[in-house]
Amino acid sequence: MCALMVFDLDDTLYKERDYVRSGRRAVANAIGSELGLDADGLMALMEAAPDAFDAVSAAIAGLAGADAWPVSRMVDTYRAHTPEISLDADTRLVLEALRRRHTLAIVTDGNSVRQHAKIKVLGLYEFFSPENIYVSDDAGSDKNTPVPFLAMERRHSSMRRYYVGDNLAKDFHWPGLRGWTTVMLIDSHGTNIRPQYPAEAPPAFRPGIAISSLKNLLTLP
Ligand SMILES: [Mg+2]
Numbered sequence: 001m002c003a004l005m006v007f008d009l010d011d012t013l014y015k016e017r018d019y020v021r022s023g024r025r026a027v028a029n030a031i032g033s034e035l036g037l038d039a040d041g042l043m044a045l046m047e048a049a050p051d052a053f054d055a056v057s058a059a060i061a062g063l064a065g066a067d068a069w070p071v072s073r074m075v076d077t078y079r080a081h082t083p084e085i086s087l088d089a090d091t092r093l094v095l096e097a098l099r100r101r102h103t104l105a106i107v108t109d110g111n112s113v114r115q116h117a118k119i120k121v122l123g124l125y126e127f128f129s130p131e132n133i134y135v136s137d138d139a140g141s142d143k144n145t146p147v148p149f150l151a152m153e154r155r156h157s158s159m160r161r162y163y164v165g166d167n168l169a170k171d172f173h174w175p176g177l178r179g180w181t182t183v184m185l186i187d188s189h190g191t192n193i194r195p196q197y198p199a200e201a202p203p204a205f206r207p208g209i210a211i212s213s214l215k216n217l218l219t220l221p
Contacts, residue, residue, distance in 0.1 A: 002102055004156040005217070008165035009108035009115060012185055014122055016193040018085045024052055026081035027074050031056065035065045079114060087122050094214045095127040103156060105132035107148045107163070112137040131155070143170040149178055164217065167194055168201040182207040185214060
């Protein structure tokens with residue numbers, strides 16, 4: 001009965017745009033308090049601009065204290081901030097049900113500090129044990145290689161395996177080649193950070209199954 005169900009993190013277990021918004025909010029608050037500016041105004045500026053930090057840089061140019069806020073410091077502040085993101089109620093219910101049936105794991109690409117900060121704030125340690133969480137920067141190999149998936153296979157050798165993700169460029173290729181069942185969470189509202197164009201993906205990069213809600217995972221064997 002029990003399968004190994006491995007999840008991507010960003011735009012699979014939560015919406016990455018919420019993380020982006022949270023990071024921009026941290027930058028707006030820090031600059032606002034240092035320069036005596038309205039943080040909400042800075043936030044609105046960032047939300048409207050194609051390049052958020054360049055827009056702020058242009059807006060504060062010439063103001064007292066603006067020299068202390070080059071774009072590089074905005075980027076550092078964004079990267080180091082404690083994210084204000086949360087697991088939505090449906091995702092929590094699905095994970096609660098799935099963990100009673102399956103072994104759950106995460107394979108995510110990205111910076112160690114940032115990915116672990118997201119995992120902690122989302123409360124995912126309740127569902128995923130630390131040894132079943134693979135962050136590419138911890139291990140040195142990302143999902144463009146078979147390494148993360150081989151690591152999971154070694155740990156859970158005899159199980160049926162699923163990979164649940166959103167990104168056609170890298171989430172389904174290697175696990176698909178290795179015989180895993182690959183599951184794409186459809187970006188129904190077009191709000192993912194990386195737009196999803198399944199028709200444009202080479203066949204080997206497409207998922208085996210596409211679902212419109214994580215709840216659909218509850219019907220998989
Ligand atoms: Mg993703």
